[in-house]
Amino acid sequence: MNDRRAIGRALDAHLHLLDRQVLDRDDVPVTTVDDLELVGIELGAAIDRDAAPPRVTAILTGSDLATRIFGGRPPPSRRVRIPWELVAEIGTAIRLGVAGDTLDATWAERWVSDHIIGRIPGGRHDPE
Amino acid sequence: MKRLFSVALGILTAIGGFVDIGDLVTNAVVGSRFGLGLAWVVLVGVVGICVFAQMSGRVAAVSGRATFEIIRERLGPRAGLANLGASFLINLLTLTAEIGGVALALQLATSVDPLLWMPVAAFGVWIAVWRARFRLLENVTGLLGLTLIVFAVALFMLAPDWNALAGQALQRGTPQDEPVATYWFFAVALFGAAMTPYEVFFFSSGAIEERWTEKDLATSRLNVLVGFPLGGLLSIAIAGCAAVVLLPASIDVTSLSQVVLPVADAGGKVALAFAIVGILAATFGAALETTLSSGYTLAQYFGWSWGKFRRPAKAARFHLSMIICLFVAVAILATGVDPIVVTEFSVVFSAVALPLTYLPILIIANDREYMGDRVNGRGMNAIGTVYLVIILIAAIAAIPLLIITGGGA
Amino acid sequence: MILSDLLGSDVVDAHGRRLGALVDVRLEVSGRPRQLLADTVVVGILVSPRSRFSTWGFERRDEHAPAIVARPQRWLHRGMFLVDWRDVAVVDEGRVTLRDGAEHLDPSLREAPRSH
Numbered sequence: 038m039n040d041r042r043a044i045g046r047a048l049d050a051h052l053h054l055l056d057r058q059v060l061d062r063d064d065v066p067v068t069t070v071d072d073l074e075l076v077g078i079e080l081g082a083a084i085d086r087d088a089a090p091p092r093v094t095a096i097l098t099g100s101d102l103a104t105r106i107f108g109g110r111p112p113p114s115r116r117v118r119i120p121w122e123l124v125a126e127i128g129t130a131i132r133l134g135v136a137g138d139t140l141d142a143t144w145a146e147r148w149v150s151d152h153i154i155g156r157i158p159g160g161r162h163d164p165e
Numbered sequence: 166m167k168r169l170f171s172v173a174l175g176i177l178t179a180i181g182g183f184v185d186i187g188d189l190v191t192n193a194v195v196g197s198r199f200g201l202g203l204a205w206v207v208l209v210g211v212v213g214i215c216v217f218a219q220m221s222g223r224v225a226a227v228s229g230r231a232t233f234e235i236i237r238e239r240l241g242p243r244a245g246l247a248n249l250g251a252s253f254l255i256n257l258l259t260l261t262a263e264i265g266g267v268a269l270a271l272q273l274a275t276s277v278d279p280l281l282w283m284p285v286a287a288f289g290v291w292i293a294v295w296r297a298r299f300r301l302l303e304n305v306t307g308l309l310g311l312t313l314i315v316f317a318v319a320l321f322m323l324a325p326d327w328n329a330l331a332g333q334a335l336q337r338g339t340p341q342d343e344p345v346a347t348y349w350f351f352a353v354a355l356f357g358a359a360m361t362p363y364e365v366f367f368f369s370s371g372a373i374e375e376r377w378t379e380k381d382l383a384t385s386r387l388n389v390l391v392g393f394p395l396g397g398l399l400s401i402a403i404a405g406c407a408a409v410v411l412l413p414a415s416i417d418v419t420s421l422s423q424v425v426l427p428v429a430d431a432g433g434k435v436a437l438a439f440a441i442v443g444i445l446a447a448t449f450g451a452a453l454e455t456t457l458s459s460g461y462t463l464a465q466y467f468g469w470s471w472g473k474f475r476r477p478a479k480a481a482r483f484h485l486s487m488i489i490c491l492f493v494a495v496a497i498l499a500t501g502v503d504p505i506v507v508t509e510f511s512v513v514f515s516a517v518a519l520p521l522t523y524l525p526i527l528i529i530a531n532d533r534e535y536m537g538d539r540v541n542g543r544g545m546n547a548i549g550t551v552y553l554v555i556i557l558i559a560a561i562a563a564i565p566l567l568i569i570t571g572g573g574a
Numbered sequence: 575m576i577l578s579d580l581l582g583s584d585v586v587d588a589h590g591r592r593l594g595a596l597v598d599v600r601l602e603v604s605g606r607p608r609q610l611l612a613d614t615v616v617v618g619i620l621v622s623p624r625s626r627f628s629t630w631g632f633e634r635r636d637e638h639a640p641a642i643v644a645r646p647q648r649w650l651h652r653g654m655f656l657v658d659w660r661d662v663a664v665v666d667e668g669r670v671t672l673r674d675g676a677e678h679l680d681p682s683l684r685e686a687p688r689s690h
Binding site: 049101 | 578581598600602603604613614659673684
């Protein structure tokens, strides 16, 4: 769904994005927005007034939830990113334009599905 | 008939809240000690749960977001986690009690030791959650649970002194031989049971399972207005039966067989059979409700895929967490703990879970970005605000009362 | 940089005087529409002079209900203002310094977009 009305729309990151549900192309839940990655801010460096503004580059999930609850800072390598360019629509949920099972963020879901739930009889059938 | 099925969600939700195994016994205990002196609490609770279940159903139908998603969204990860922890423990303790309750009901019917029935009960719940469609679950358990109306019928057949019952119901304050703290402990316990948070988790998630949209708001309202008052009525009828039969005989209710005693008194074996079927359906329904609610809350907090409308492999962590919950419940029961005592502890966790559940619902039900024109009206906000204050007071009072009275002993 | 590193930072003016806490970051969906959603950039920061307590947006939107929540929220976050990102001089850990003469703008969100 290409939401053209969204162009030029103002959003507040905490109010409108943080902790919202992320859905894939087919409305399957993927994760929640645990944090956002911003590119273009360098700690302690003077900001040039005419420089391009910082951009949102990814939705972060996984270890970022734990650090928001308990504090601390995980190594960036442990982060699970969903690139921002995959976002198709922002509403009461964040909708992606791709299928969820192609993403790193659904790795745990796929593992449980393949190794446990999918192996129990009836696990791959629709309910009756 | 179709009309009846369309309110099955509300009926099942309310049965889980008002007449699950813990409440069946609590209601009878209250009736045998206070008569109908606490019936007013049930009325207050019915109105409260109607107000907030209606809001949560409306939010789910209009925005497509279930209750724990909005709890996480408004409260953030920390307060959301506090609520998740408390709500999850309530769910797990209630689930444990229900599995035990199903086993006790089967014991009433078959005289086989409940310890043998417990794994069977847990397996039955799992099969239903694993394979049956959502509609089937709610229709079967909701309809069979209606046989609990036999308690109301029994109350009439006992031909009680209605003036005396009304006198109890309208009487101010506590009976002379009961301490004030005990009276208020049971008042808070009944209120907490009526407004127990898994009802809104289940109701709003059920609305998504049934794919309600803005067009279904009338159905949602009907579900709320039929289901919860019915649950409250059953709850009062059980207390009434106990008040008529057990209070004069000074029988202290400690087991399920004493709960059904008045029904057997009034209507003999046939009525007793109805009561047992009703209890079986109610406890089984409550077990389903709490099992699913455990999965719903976890999945919605973490953003996992969930729902019975998907095949299990497409909601893998949701199903795995429910399987683990059922194992834990059976493990707790295997220690020989009394399943009914287990639910009393959930009052403590309600103190955290109740305000943190109903506050975000009230906020989102007023948010135009979620609700468009379907935001709360002034009346709904006024009554929602009053209840938020009552909930807060009950939550603050719950733990001191539990300690002072030693669990109402 | 992640968003939660910014949230809760102290905001100080060019002379080091504390102005409040950074409670939110204003974004704008801009640029050319691509196959999916266009670029989203930071256009400003929201500063609340008196409270770090989480905000539910009442003070930025024309929402007053339910009063039991809206009133205290509006009171806690009274005086909230928006600062244009071009008026931000330095971002340090836990501290954001504004440029001299940074303007305090009206923080309200124009309209309430709704979609699902």
